[in-house]
Amino acid sequence: MPRRFLAMLPALLLAGFALASEQHQHHSSYAGLEEREIKTLSQDDIEELRRGGGWGLALPAELNGVPGPAHLLELSDEIPLTDGQVAEVEALFERMREAAIPAGERLIEAERAIEKGFAERSLDEEGLRQRLADAEEARAELRFVHLATHLDTLPILDDDQVARYNLLRGYTNQQGDPCDNVPDGHDPERYRQHMGCD
Numbered sequence: 001m002p003r004r005f006l007a008m009l010p011a012l013l014l015a016g017f018a019l020a021s022e023q024h025q026h027h028s029s030y031a032g033l034e035e036r037e038i039k040t041l042s043q044d045d046i047e048e049l050r051r052g053g054g055w056g057l058a059l060p061a062e063l064n065g066v067p068g069p070a071h072l073l074e075l076s077d078e079i080p081l082t083d084g085q086v087a088e089v090e091a092l093f094e095r096m097r098e099a100a101i102p103a104g105e106r107l108i109e110a111e112r113a114i115e116k117g118f119a120e121r122s123l124d125e126e127g128l129r130q131r132l133a134d135a136e137e138a139r140a141e142l143r144f145v146h147l148a149t150h151l152d153t154l155p156i157l158d159d160d161q162v163a164r165y166n167l168l169r170g171y172t173n174q175q176g177d178p179c180d181n182v183p184d185g186h187d188p189e190r191y192r193q194h195m196g197c198d
Helices: 003-025 043-050 069-074 083-119 125-156 159-168 188-195
Strands: none
Touching: 043 083, 069 083, 069 125, 083 125
């Protein structure tokens, strides 16, 4: 082997290791998501939207002490709610679902349209703007449905019941760090993300 090659060997090895390391670092955190039917929505997201679930859209209400109907019903014995209050909250919950399910379907279809446009390479800027506007309109409507329903619970409850709800849900200091106390009914990963936990 020529001396010149031997002298260059360490530099060549380092360059090879650097290239391999660089290629590994470029592996996208999105890898695997390309298998989704709609890239922006997981199957769990789609199921949550189709059943009228909150999908985290009511967090500004929930985490500021304004109860939601689903969790009020779950905690009705512990709060406690009267039979009349339970009936009112059940009616609110059903109205919410009746509005949320079609709004969720519109959001799913709007995201599907964006997906299709990119998959088919058929979008121009105007078409993209329209599809994004459709998706954002559906999302805003869905968000309104959930947040407005939280507002509608307040006239049904007294202050002590609201305080008890927040205590039971783990939103008060008496329950400790909210990052360590994920309330029942919340996806732990999504809850911690919304709460800014590490």
